[in-house]
Every structure is written in C-alpha cells, then in structure tokens.
Amino acid sequence: MKLLPLVLKNLLRKKTRSLLTIGSIVLPLFVICILGTLLRALEADPSGGKGMYRLIVRHKVSITNWLPGAYDPKIRNLPGVVETLRMNWFGGSYIDQSAKNQFARFSTSDADRLLKVFDEATVVEGSEAEWVNDRSGLLVGRQLMKRYGWKLGQKVAFKGDIYPITLELTIRAVFSAADESGVYFHHQAVEEALPRVKGFVGWYWLKTDSLAAAERVPKQIDAMFENSSYPTRSETEKEFQAMWVSMLGNVKLLVGSITTIIAIVILLIAANTMAMAARERVTEIAVLRVLGFTKEKILGLVLGESFALSVFGGALGLGLFVLLLPGFREGLVNSPMGAFGAGVRLFPEVLLLGFGVTVAVGLFAGLVPAIRSATRPITEGLRQVA
Amino acid sequence: MAEPLIRIENVVKQYTRDTQVLTVLDGLSLEVDKGEFVALMGPSGSGKTTLLNLIAGIDRPTSGRILVGADEVSSMSEGALAKWRSENVGFIFQLYNLVPVLTAFENVELPLLLTRLSKAERKKQAETALAVVALSDRLDHYPRQLSGGQEQRVAIARAIATDPALLVADEPTGDLDSKSGEEILVLLERLHSEFGKTIVMVTHDPKAAARAHRLVHLDKGVLKEDVRAKGEKGEIGVAAAAAIAAGK
Ligand SMILES: Nc1ncnc2c1ncn2[C@@H]1O[C@H](COP(=O)(O)OP(=O)(O)O)[C@@H](O)[C@H]1O
Ligand SMILES: [Mg+2]
Numbered sequence: 145m146k147l148l149p150l151v152l153k154n155l156l157r158k159k160t161r162s163l164l165t166i167g168s169i170v171l172p173l174f175v176i177c178i179l180g181t182l183l184r185a186l187e188a189d190p191s192g193g194k195g196m197y198r199l200i201v202r203h204k205v206s207i208t209n210w211l212p213g214a215y216d217p218k219i220r221n222l223p224g225v226v227e228t229l230r231m232n233w234f235g236g237s238y239i240d241q242s243a244k245n246q247f248a249r250f251s252t253s254d255a256d257r258l259l260k261v262f263d264e265a266t267v268v269e270g271s272e273a274e275w276v277n278d279r280s281g282l283l284v285g286r287q288l289m290k291r292y293g294w295k296l297g298q299k300v301a302f303k304g305d306i307y308p309i310t311l312e313l314t315i316r317a318v319f320s321a322a323d324e325s326g327v328y329f330h331h332q333a334v335e336e337a338l339p340r341v342k343g344f345v346g347w348y349w350l351k352t353d354s355l356a357a358a359e360r361v362p363k364q365i366d367a368m369f370e371n372s373s374y375p376t377r378s379e380t381e382k383e384f385q386a387m388w389v390s391m392l393g394n395v396k397l398l399v400g401s402i403t404t405i406i407a408i409v410i411l412l413i414a415a416n417t418m419a420m421a422a423r424e425r426v427t428e429i430a431v432l433r434v435l436g437f438t439k440e441k442i443l444g445l446v447l448g449e450s451f452a453l454s455v456f457g458g459a460l461g462l463g464l465f466v467l468l469l470p471g472f473r474e475g476l477v478n479s480p481m482g483a484f485g486a487g488v489r490l491f492p493e494v495l496l497l498g499f500g501v502t503v504a505v506g507l508f509a510g511l512v513p514a515i516r517s518a519t520r521p522i523t524e525g526l527r528q529v530a
Numbered sequence: 531m532a533e534p535l536i537r538i539e540n541v542v543k544q545y546t547r548d549t550q551v552l553t554v555l556d557g558l559s560l561e562v563d564k565g566e567f568v569a570l571m572g573p574s575g576s577g578k579t580t581l582l583n584l585i586a587g588i589d590r591p592t593s594g595r596i597l598v599g600a601d602e603v604s605s606m607s608e609g610a611l612a613k614w615r616s617e618n619v620g621f622i623f624q625l626y627n628l629v630p631v632l633t634a635f636e637n638v639e640l641p642l643l644l645t646r647l648s649k650a651e652r653k654k655q656a657e658t659a660l661a662v663v664a665l666s667d668r669l670d671h672y673p674r675q676l677s678g679g680q681e682q683r684v685a686i687a688r689a690i691a692t693d694p695a696l697l698v699a700d701e702p703t704g705d706l707d708s709k710s711g712e713e714i715l716v717l718l719e720r721l722h723s724e725f726g727k728t729i730v731m732v733t734h735d736p737k738a739a740a741r742a743h744r745l746v747h748l749d750k751g752v753l754k755e756d757v758r759a760k761g762e763k764g765e766i767g768v769a770a771a772a773a774i775a776a777g778k
Contacts, residue, residue: 153631436616
C-alpha cells in the first residue's frame with residue numbers, strides 16, 4: 145500500500161509517546177504469555193497420556209489416611225491389572241525447611257516395580273538394579289541432581305516430619321521423565337527405623353492393560369473394600385490429576401482475570417494514544433480529504449497506525465517471551481514448583497493468544513478514532529484552524 | 531465569449547444550530563468562465579469560504595445546483611466527490627496545511643498517490659510541480675524548514691500536481707508578509723496566464739484582489755458587486771478593488 149510510509153511517519157511524529165505506548169504493550173503482553181503458559185502447564189498431563197492406564201487407590205476419606213499393605217495381592221489378582229506399587233509420602237525436609245529446598249520425597253514398598261508402573265521414566269545414570277538391591281538406595285530425578293550438584297554414590301540425609309526419623313540414603317540411580325523433581329527410596333528403610341508403621345502404605349499405584357480395565361478396575365476395587373475398616377477410593381491418574389487441577393481452579397480463575405485485565409489496560413493505553421493522535425490531526429485529515437482521500441482511506445490510515453503500534457509492541461512482546469521462555473522453564477524446574485516447570489514449553493495456543501490480543505488491541509484502539517476521523521464533515525475539520 | 535466552467539444556480543446554504551437556522555448563502559447565482567481569475571471579497575462571515583467549499587465539492591448546498599464543467603457537483607455522492615476533487619480541483623489554504631511529517635516532495639506527491647501513476651511518473655510530476663513554484667532545490671525539506679512563503683508555494687505545487695483545471699484559494703496571502711504575498715500572487719497570475727488555470731481566490735486584501743480580472747463582492751450571502759476588468763488581459767486595479775472592498 146502506497147500509504148504505508150505515511151502511516152509509519154505518523155507513528156514517528158511523537159516518538160516518545162509511540163515508544164511509551166509500544167512499551168506498554170510489550171511488557172504486559174510478555175506477562176500474558178507467561179501466565180498463559182503456566183496455566184497450560186498446570187493442565188498438561190506430564191505422563192504424556194500414560195496416566196490414563198494408571199490407577200491410584202487411596203483411602204476413601206483422604207490421601208493422608210493409610211491403607212493396609214496387605215491389599216496388594218487382592219488388587220494384583222484382578223484381571224486387567226498388570227502391575228501394582230505401594231507408595232508413601234515421606235515428606236520431611238532436606239537441609240532445612242526453606243522454600244528453596246522443597247521437593248517431593250516418596251518411599252515405595254516395591255522398589256523393583258516402580259519403573260514398571262512409572263514406565264515413561266528411564267534410568268540415565270547408575271542402574272535400576274543398584275537402586276533396587278540397596279535398601280538405603282535413592283533414585284533421584286535428573287533435574288534435582290543438577291539443582292544440588294549431587295553425584296552418584298553420594299549420601300544425602302532426609303529429616304522426617306510425619307515419620308520422626310532421619311534417613312541417610314545413597315544415590316544409586318538417576319531417572320529422566322517429564323517431572324524430574326522428586327526422589328524415591330525403599331519404604332523398608334522407613335519401616336526398619338520405625339517398626340510401628342509396618343504394614344501400612346499411603347496409596348497404591350497400579351497399571352492396567354487397557355482403557356477398559358482402567359475404567360472397570362477402580363469400581364471393582366472400591367466395591368471389594370467398601371465394608372472393610374479401610375474403604376478405598378480408586379481413580380485413574382488422569383482423574384487424580386484433574387482433581388488436583390480443579391483444586392487449582394481458583395488459581396486459574398485468578399490468572400484468567402489478571403490476563404483479561406492486563407489486556408484491557410493495554411487496550412485503554414493504546415486507545416488513548418490513538419485518540420490523541422487523531423485529535424491532533426483533525427485539520428490534517430480534513431486536508432487529506434480535500435485532496436481526494438476517501439473516508440475508507442482515512443479509516444485505513446488511522447487503523448493502520450493503530451495496528452502498526454500494536455504490531456510493533458506485540459512482535460517485541462512475543463519475541464521477548466519466546467526468547468526468555470527456556471530460561472523461565474529452567475528456573476521453574478529448579479524451583480520448588482519444579483513439577484509445573486516440567487509442563488512448560490512453547491504452546492502454540494499461547495502464541496495465538498498473544499497474537500489475538502495484539503490484533504484486538506490494534507483494531508479496538510483505533511476503531512473509534514478512525515471512524516470519528518473518517519466521518520467528520522470536511523468543512524468542520526477545516527474550520528478547526530481558524 | 532468563453533464558455534462557463536462554473537455555474538452556480540440559485541444556491542442556498544443553511545446551517546442549523548439547535549433550532550436556529552442560519553442562512554449563509556441566500557439564493558446565489560454566479561457563473562465563472564473557463565480561464566477566469568476571480569477574486570471573491572466581502573466582510574468576514576459573508577459566506578466566502580462557504581461558497582468556495584461548495585465550488586470545490588467539499589460541501590453541498592441546501593438547495594440549488596452547482597456545475598463544474600459537465601459535472602453536477604451538488605448532487606454527487608461523497609465517494610464520487612472525493613474522486614472528482616482529486617482530478618478537478620486544487621485547493622490552497624490560508625495556513626498552507628502541509629503535512630508536517632512529509633517533505634516538500636512527499637507533500638506534493640500526496641494527491642498523486644490516489645492516481646494510477648507509477649512511482650516514476652509520480653516523481654516526475656511532483657518535481658515538475660515544484661519546479662513551477664521554483665522550489666526544485668527544496669524537495670527534501672520539511673515544512674518546518676521552510677519559510678511561510680515557501681510553504682505556501684509547496685501547497686500550490688500540491689494543488690497543481692494532478693493538473694486540475696480549477697484552483698480555489700482561501701485567503702492565500704492572509705498569513706504572509708507583503709513580499710511573500712506578492713510572490714504568491716505573481717505565481718497565481720502565472721498559473722492563470724501561462725497554464726490557463728481557472729482561479730477563484732478569496733481575499734481581504736485589495737492589493738491581492740487587484741491582481742484578479744474579475745471581482746465578486748459578497749455580503750450577507752448575496753452578490754453585491756460583480757466587476758470585470760476592461761479588456762482581455764487587464765487587471766482590476768488597486769483603486770477599484772479598494773473601493774469595492776470598502777463598499778464604495
Ligand atoms: N459548519 C458550520 N456550522 C455552522 N455555521 C457555519 C459553518 N460554517 C460556516 N458557518 C457560518 O457561516 C457564516 C459564513 O462563514 P464563512 O463562509 O466561513 O465566512 P467567510 O469565509 O466569508 O468569513 C459564518 O457566520 C459562520 O459562522
Ligand atoms: Mg473564510
């Protein structure tokens with residue numbers, strides 16, 4: 145379009161104002177993209193779909209209530225169940241209670257089965273056998289290894305809170321998976337140090353052979369233990385995650401509202417700039433129309449300027465986001481929120497969101513000034529001089 | 531006898547403000563021949579600018595007809611008028627009204643952007659127009675780097691860039707010192723005599739009006755006086771213009 149140079153020159157007319165407006169698009173857009181990514185990461189399934197075949201069996205009342213370890217053979221014998229695993233949340237602390245030293249610590253009664261159930265994980269250092277055969281052995285996520293600079297064979301101590309013991313464990317293997325921020329060790333080590341907890345586990349983690357089984361088995365299990373002193377609640381890992389995410393529903397709502405508010409603020413700032421620009425140019429636009437510029441051309445000129453403003457801001461904001469995302473992911477993965485960091489990547493829908501906000505800002509910020517400029521009678525525009 | 535280029539037939543222009551109707555032009559009729567140089571005088575508020583805007587197709591009359599050549603501008607749609615203006619009229623303002631972010635060349639090229647001309651043709655035509663106003667050495671200057679007189683010359687170059695038959699000027703010397711004003715008048719005179727432009731110029735200044743070959747005096751929206759210089763090439767003359775401006 146022949147008028148593009150004029151659009152750009154108009155933009156450069158008030159350089160400071162244009163720069164400030166562009167800046168006020170860049171940073172909020174960056175924040176919108178980061179928030180959008182976090183939201184998507186929270187919803188993502190870190191197992192890559194395998195969670196649909198896996199079940200979690202916990203106490204009906206809550207996950208903090210223990211279940212008898214003796215349920216294992218009964219569950220294991222159900223048709224469609226491929227593997228079972230007894231899991232516990234050890235909790236406790238490493239070094240101290242501070243936020244930077246938070247990560248997940250699990251113990252399992254069935255170390256030899258862990259990687260059969262949790263089968264998207266692979267051992268990248270040491271070996272599964274070394275870990276399985278050492279009762280005080282430790283299996284560590286690769287990110288966590290990096291975070292603390294741990295070495296294979298190194299001893300680390302966890303101080304318990306639920307369990308009033310301190311465990312000293314030796315790193316025997318390192319695993320890689322979507323979420324590499326946790327550690328796993330033998331529950332037998334806990335039971336030896338604290339015999340009174342023997343026979344109880346936190347929850348069961350099991351693998352089924354089909355979606356049909358994943359659908360059928362939870363009902364069978366729950367029915368089987370319905371009238372015992374330890375009734376169960378079974379669901380697929382996906383549902384379990386969904387429950388987790390629904391607990392985060394409020395967070396989502398909050399993030400969604402913040403995103404909307406930021407978008408509206410950008411819009412208002414850009415609209416204000418465009419309104420000022422159009423107001424300053426009333427006479428000039430009237431002169432253009434005298435020269436033969438049609439209403440449509442004037443509309444295009446003002447909207448074009450508004451678009452140019454938002455596209456510059458949008459491109460910079462998205463560019464900044466794409467550039468800084470890997471660093472953001474890295475930082476998150478190495479933080480106590482590591483589990484969420486695992487889900488962080490460049491989501492196309494987030495880019496689309498950023499692009500959409502950019503286009504919407506360009507359109508709506510310029511719309512009213514553009515229509516006003518185009519429809520103002522020429523004589524009225526010219527009379528503003530006198 | 532030359533044929534009329536502009537025919538204004540019984541034109542009424544009213545503005546309605548709230549319930550009050552203001553009649554600015556009250557049944558005005560006027561013909562301007564092709565190649566005429568007409569000065570339009572009259573007290574402030576007498577409707578000169580309004581009349582000029584109607585002739586230039588910027589505004590439309592409340593009633594009556596305005597024809598320029600074969601085109602009835604008083605009944606054209608807004609879109610058609612825009613195109614018509616770009617091809618048939620050059621407008622010169624009192625305050626030049628150049629686009630400040632564009633160079634002299636780009637300002638003159640502006641109306642040419644609406645044509646089908648190629649970039650090279652636009653360049654040639656804009657440079658020619660700037661040569662006519664003797665500003666070939668100021669192509670890349672921005673309006674703020676030019677004097678008032680130079681700015682007005684750029685504005686004139688812009689008005690003639692598409693080579694329209696009709697030029698309308700609303701107090702083109704009103705904001706200039708007498709020397710620069712004189713240069714503008716000489717330029718308009720040349721556009722009239724050398725390039726055969728029909729010019730309608732509103733002015734308060736008897737010296738400016740004296741350059742024209744016909745003087746139309748407007749008062750309260752009606753034609754009070756219409757004087758033609760004697761002879762083909764003659765001018766009105768300062769004394770006559772002053773007398774008319776003073777209302778005799
Ligand atoms: N758009 C408009 N709305 C209302 N009144 C107007 C408008 N344009 C001009 N007028 C009025 O019409 C009269 C003539 O104006 P104008 O043609 O500009 O006079 P002149 O150019 O002779 O000084 C003035 O009283 C002016 O206030
Ligand atoms: Mg006037």
